[in-house]
Amino acid sequence: MDDALRFSGIIKVLVRHGVDFILVGGVAAILEGAPVSTFDVDVVVPREDDRKRLLAALQELNARYLDPAGRHIVPDLVKLDSLRMNRLVTDLGHLDVLTSIGNGLSYSDLVGETETYEVDGSPIRTLKLAMIIRSKEEANREKDRAVLPILKRTLLLKQGRKESY
Amino acid sequence: MESLECYYGAVMSKTGETAPSPGQDDSAAVPFEPWSPGPGEDDDPLIFWMLSLTPNQRLEVAQDFVDSILALRRGRRT
Numbered sequence: 721m722d723d724a725l726r727f728s729g730i731i732k733v734l735v736r737h738g739v740d741f742i743l744v745g746g747v748a749a750i751l752e753g754a755p756v757s758t759f760d761v762d763v764v765v766p767r768e769d770d771r772k773r774l775l776a777a778l779q780e781l782n783a784r785y786l787d788p789a790g791r792h793i794v795p796d797l798v799k800l801d802s803l804r805m806n807r808l809v810t811d812l813g814h815l816d817v818l819t820s821i822g823n824g825l826s827y828s829d830l831v832g833e834t835e836t837y838e839v840d841g842s843p844i845r846t847l848k849l850a851m852i853i854r855s856k857e858e859a860n861r862e863k864d865r866a867v868l869p870i871l872k873r874t875l876l877l878k879q880g881r882k883e884s885y
Numbered sequence: 886m887e888s889l890e891c892y893y894g895a896v897m898s899k900t901g902e903t904a905p906s907p908g909q910d911d912s913a914a915v916p917f918e919p920w921s922p923g924p925g926e927d928d929d930p931l932i933f934w935m936l937s938l939t940p941n942q943r944l945e946v947a948q949d950f951v952d953s954i955l956a957l958r959r960g961r962r963t
Contacts, residue, residue, distance in 0.1 A: 725951050727944055750947045755928065755935040757950050837940040873925060874932050 725813030728840050730761045730781065733812070735842045737777035741765050742830050743846045744821055744855065749867075751837050752849040754874040756867055760814035764847075766827040767819050771800040774817065781810035822858030825851075849875045 727747055734741055743751070746758025765774060778795050785793040786807040795806060795817075806817040820826045833851040836843045847855075853871050856864035911917075922929065935943060 725948075725955070727948055727951075747944070747947070750943050751940045753932070753936040753938075753943065755931045755946075757947060759951060759954075839941060839944065869925070870928055870932070873928060874936075877929065877932050878936065 724811060725759060727761060727813075729812040730810065730815055731839055731844060732842070733780050734763065734774075734777050735844070737773045737780070739763075739765065739774050739777050740769055740827075741845070742827060742834055743844055744818070744830070744852065745816070746867075748847045749849065749852050749871060749874075751839075751844075751846050752835070752852065752874070753878060754849065754871050756870060760816055762816040762818065762821075764818050764821060764827050764830060769827075771797050774800060778808065778810070778815075778817075781808075781812060781815065783808040783810045783815065785809075786814070822855035825855055825858070849878070 741763040745762030834845045
């Protein structure tokens with residue numbers, strides 16, 4: 721974890737550069753009302769999308785790959801086109817740029833399962849809680865399993881209250 | 886506090902009651918039974934509170950949590 725993490729700052733830069741993305745993971749769960757914590761921003765981008773806007777946004781964020789060996793490796797069009805998971809460190813915190821989540825759920829699989837929230841004046845396409853739960857069940861990592869009970873309880877209470885949050 | 890005062894005002898306008906004085910214990914009027922969560926209900930108050938916030942407020946809560954952790958980390962280094 722770096723000494724800076726600005727959720728809305730990262731989102732703002734992506735929006736300003738016109739990057740097409742779906743907010744997923746912990747920040748999406750928080751926007752959906754789940755009282756969970758997270759230390760990164762996860763987004764899914766279309767596989768076939770033009771990566772130039774994304775690259776420009778990542779350059780503004782001073783993004784480099786998270787590398788246990790400490791090497792300074794910056795994203796480029798080839799890497800962004802070929803890697804399913806880009807785990808990046810930026811000046812505003814950790815950012816994961818993905819082309820799929822769970823068992824290969826891609827942007828086109830997810831886009832119909834989103835809710836749009838206005839974050840600092842910009843509409844942000846956000847994965848719905850039910851789909852976040854599904855993706856975490858499919859990923860089935862220990863950290864995903866740990867958060868599932870509270871995500872499921874939040875979904876149940878949201879549905880029980882029949883309110884549009 | 887402002888919203889609480891408004892709330893009292895709204896109640897008073899309907900019932901003619903006076904606002905409770907600071908420190909007044911309402912358990913004398915209504916028997917108090919502490920809330921006891923059932924299985925899997927421990928986090929319900931927290932979830933309901935989170936759901937009562939706007940999306941931007943929810944993000945601010947998460948940001949505040951991160952900021953507090955980072956502040957602790959910085960404190961540990963010095």
